[in-house]
Amino acid sequence: MAITSSNIPDVKVGIVAVSRDCFPIELSERRRAAVAAAAAELGVDAVEVKKTVESEADVEPALAEAVAAGANALVVFLGNFGPETPETLLVQKFDGPAMCVAAAEGDGDLVNGRGDAYCGMLNCSYNLGMRHLTAHIPAYPVGTAPEVAQMIKDFVPVARVVIGVRNLKIISFGPRPQDFFACNAPIKGLYQIGVEIEENSELDLLVAYKAHANDPRIADVCADMAAEMGEGNYYPDLLERMAQFELTLLDWAEQHKGARKYVAFADKCWPAFPEEFGFEPCYVNSRLVTRGIPVACEVDIYGALSEYIGMCASDDTVTLLDINNSVPASLYEEQIADKFDQDWKLTDTFMGFHCGNTPSCKLCADRAVKYQLIQHRLLEPAGSEPDFTRGTLEADIAPSQITFYRLQCDSDGVLRSYVAEGEVLPVTTCSFGGRGVFAIPEMGRFYRHVLIQKRYPHHGAVAFNHCGRVLFDALRFLGVEDIAYNQPKSLPYPTENPFA
Numbered sequence: 001m002a003i004t005s006s007n008i009p010d011v012k013v014g015i016v017a018v019s020r021d022c023f024p025i026e027l028s029e030r031r032r033a034a035v036a037a038a039a040a041e042l043g044v045d046a047v048e049v050k051k052t053v054e055s056e057a058d059v060e061p062a063l064a065e066a067v068a069a070g071a072n073a074l075v076v077f078l079g080n081f082g083p084e085t086p087e088t089l090l091v092q093k094f095d096g097p098a099m100c101v102a103a104a105e106g107d108g109d110l111v112n113g114r115g116d117a118y119c120g121m122l123n124c125s126y127n128l129g130m131r132h133l134t135a136h137i138p139a140y141p142v143g144t145a146p147e148v149a150q151m152i153k154d155f156v157p158v159a160r161v162v163i164g165v166r167n168l169k170i171i172s173f174g175p176r177p178q179d180f181f182a183c184n185a186p187i188k189g190l191y192q193i194g195v196e197i198e199e200n201s202e203l204d205l206l207v208a209y210k211a212h213a214n215d216p217r218i219a220d221v222c223a224d225m226a227a228e229m230g231e232g233n234y235y236p237d238l239l240e241r242m243a244q245f246e247l248t249l250l251d252w253a254e255q256h257k258g259a260r261k262y263v264a265f266a267d268k269c270w271p272a273f274p275e276e277f278g279f280e281p282c283y284v285n286s287r288l289v290t291r292g293i294p295v296a297c298e299v300d301i302y303g304a305l306s307e308y309i310g311m312c313a314s315d316d317t318v319t320l321l322d323i324n325n326s327v328p329a330s331l332y333e334e335q336i337a338d339k340f341d342q343d344w345k346l347t348d349t350f351m352g353f354h355c356g357n358t359p360s361c362k363l364c365a366d367r368a369v370k371y372q373l374i375q376h377r378l379l380e381p382a383g384s385e386p387d388f389t390r391g392t393l394e395a396d397i398a399p400s401q402i403t404f405y406r407l408q409c410d411s412d413g414v415l416r417s418y419v420a421e422g423e424v425l426p427v428t429t430c431s432f433g434g435r436g437v438f439a440i441p442e443m444g445r446f447y448r449h450v451l452i453q454k455r456y457p458h459h460g461a462v463a464f465n466h467c468g469r470v471l472f473d474a475l476r477f478l479g480v481e482d483i484a485y486n487q488p489k490s491l492p493y494p495t496e497n498p499f500a
Contacts, residue, residue, distance in 0.1 A: 005292025007262050008312055009163040011156045013046040014071030015039070016062050016090060018053045020081040020120070025052055027115050028079025031103045031145065035077060038149035044156060047071055059089045066094075073159035075152055076124075076135070078102040080115035084127040091128065091135045097162040097477060099136040099155045100124050104143050118142050136477055157467070161312040161474035166194040168308060169260035171252065174202040174268030176299045183457065185266075185301035189409030193478045195305060196260055202268055206276055209248045218243045225287070228360060233368040235390055238279055242391060245277065246284045253293065264304040265295040269355075270375055280372050280391030282356035286434075290317050290359040297357055297459075306406045306461035313470040314403070314463040317359045319434070321352035322458050323404075323451065327437055335427045336437070344425075347444030351429065351437055352404075352462065356392025358434035362464055367395035373432050397436030399426040403463040404440060405471055407480065408456060416482035417475050418450050421468045446486035449493035454484065 017032035019025045029052055036048035047069040051062040066074060074094045076087050078101070091098040102117035102124075121141055128135055136158055138151045170190070176183040190197050212218075221243035226234065253263040265288070267273075267281065274280050285295035294307035303320045310318040327336070327349040336344055355372050370393075371386035380389055405419040422440030429435050440446065450456070463471075468485070475483050487493060 007292040009072070009160055009167070009262070011045065011073050011159045011163065012070045013039070013044060013073045013075055013152055013156065013159070014049050014066030014069065015046055015075045015077055015152070016049045016051075016053060016066060017077045017079045018082040018087040018090070019079060020083050021054050023080035023115060024112065025054065027113065028052060031079040031115070032077055034145035035148045035152070038145045039152050042149050042153045044149065044153050046152065053086045053090060054083060056086050056089060059086050059093060063090065063094055072096045072163055073155070074098040075155070076100045077148065078117040078120045078124060080117055081120035082117065082124060084123045087124055088127040088131055088133060091133050092131060097136065097159045099138070099152070100128070100141065101138060101148050101151055102142045103148070106144055134477060134479070136473060157313050157315065157470045158474045158477060161309050161470070162477055164262055164308060164312040165478060167261040168264060168305075169196040169198060169257050169262070170264050170266060170301055170304050171198045171200065171256060172266040172299055172301055173200050173205040174299055177268065177270060180298055183298050183300045183303070183459070184411075186409045186411070186413050188413040189415045190301070190305070192415060197301065198256060202272065205248070205267070208252060209245055209277060212244045212248045212251070215244060215247055217247055221246055228287075229367075229369060235369060238369070238390055241277070241279050242284050245279075245281060246287060249284070249288060249295065262308070263293060264308045265293070266299050266301040266304040267295055267297070268299045269297050271379060274372070274375060274388045274391070275379060278388050280355065280375065280389055282372070282392040283369050284391075285357040286359050286393045289319065289357070290361060292317070294318070294320070295357070296320050297354060300457075300459050302406070302408050303459045303461060309407060309471070309474065310403070310405065310461050310463040310467070313474060314465050314467040316464055317361065318464070319354070319358040319362065319462045320459055321354045321358070321434075321462055323350060323447075323460050324353035324435070324458070325351045327351060331427070336425060340425070342439075344439045345444070348441060349425070349437055349439050350443060350447070351431070351435055352397070352460070353431070353433050353435040356394050356434050358393065358397060360393060362398055362400070363393070363395040363434065364398050367393060370394045370432075392433065394433055396427075396429050397424050397434060399424050400464050401466050402438065403465065403467050403471065404438065404460050405463070405468075406456060406460050407475065410455065414482070415480045416454060416484070417480050418456065418484040419468045419471045419475075420446060420486040421466045440486055442486050442489060445489070445493065445496065449495050450484040450486075453493070453495050
């Protein structure tokens with residue numbers, strides 16, 4: 001189901017045809033109309049720009065028509081060979097992501113009806129490079145009207161990521177917890193892709209939280225929380241505190257996003273938080289990400305960014321998990337080995353875990369608000385009943401397809417990322433927190449030669465469908481050159497010992 005949130009951009013595509021003046025303009029216009037009709041049949045929100053671009057003088061009127069129609073993404077369609085300068089000026093002057101595609105021949109007339117867009121696409125790409133411009137070019141960017149329409153549909157989530165990231169502000173509270181270098185976040189990489197950052201103290205958050213005491217909206221939020229969880233699955237005495245915190249974050253987002261349209265949070269959640277606020281924030285975090293506002297744990301700024309990118313790419317809610325522990329051999333033998341169509345190896349599996357931030361809609365039916373066992377050991381008297389360490393949302397994660405991914409800025413200020421598709425297996429973990437058994441083909445090799453070799457942190461973002469193609473294309477558009485993936489055994493990693 002598509003996520004419904006004002007924190008995620010809606011994409012409307014403007015389709016602009018270009019025509020080289022030594023080719024019939026009618027050829028490009030006829031093909032553009034056919035593409036627009038095919039896109040409409042696929043349910044794409046698109047506008048057919050009637051101004052065809054032959055010269056530089058046509059660029060501004062065509063863009064004005066697209067913008068007036070509400071387009072925030074652009075398709076430059078080479079209905080024939082196309083004029084190199086005007087078509088690349090369209091990309092340069094449009095305030096949004098653009099894709100360049102070309103028409104395949106197929107009208108039957110290879111004299112007056114031949115458009116040579118296959119050739120023109122080469123010159124288009126060359127000119128984009130000369131001007132240092134970025135445009136999305138599909139895997140095979142030449143097609144018939146239905147094929148180009150499908151390319152446009154595939155471009156929409158890529159555009160949604162780019163528009164979202166370029167209009168995003170990440171709001172953080174507190175420095176990373178001690179010894180959590182995994183959450184170190186060089187901000188150079190944020191600015192490089194157009195993300196704004198606002199860093200605050202935990203005290204700022206506490207002051208704002210206290211100011212929301214007795215907020216008249218608290219009762220409605222409490223009722224919504226109780227309805228979501230169901231009787232017996234939450235702590236009634238904790239609801240008001242958690243509702244007060246939820247309203248604090250929502251109000252902060254509205255009051256602090258400034259000129260940006262979209263917001264994500266990266267909040268410090270231990271060790272001081274639970275004792276000062278009186279609860280663990282995990283369940284509230286899960287509720288916000290369900291409505292399209294990521295709240296990353298442990299001040300993981302790039303985790304929050306990754307979550308937001310995943311929501312735009314998958315059009316669904318996401319979560320952030322530790323790549324946490326290996327699956328015991330006994331559990332593997334009992335519940336996994338030889339029980340699935342895919343022959344999962346033990347080293348293909350691992351357990352993803354976090355304290356309780358995963359959206360309730362992605363957990364099994366026995367989900368409940370509980371307490372953070374690790375923090376209880378650390379912060380509350382031995383043998384005591386949990387008090388302020390309550391507030392996690394716990395259960396096994398429901399079986400589904402997943403994409404595990406992360407965008408990170410390393411210690412040298414270089415953006416790098418990984419993307420791997422897999423699934424959550426229908427396995428009973430008998431553990432705590434929000435947890436699940438994940439299976440990714442060749443995970444063991446990927447773990448060693450990507451996650452460890454390239455020094456990624458232990459947090460990974462999870463999208464609940466296969467959206468690797470979209471993530472890969474979107475990350476490339478954003479300028480990320482190192483995009484790793486789980487390579488098949490037939491394709492060794494550069495650091496993999498060939499004699500092993």
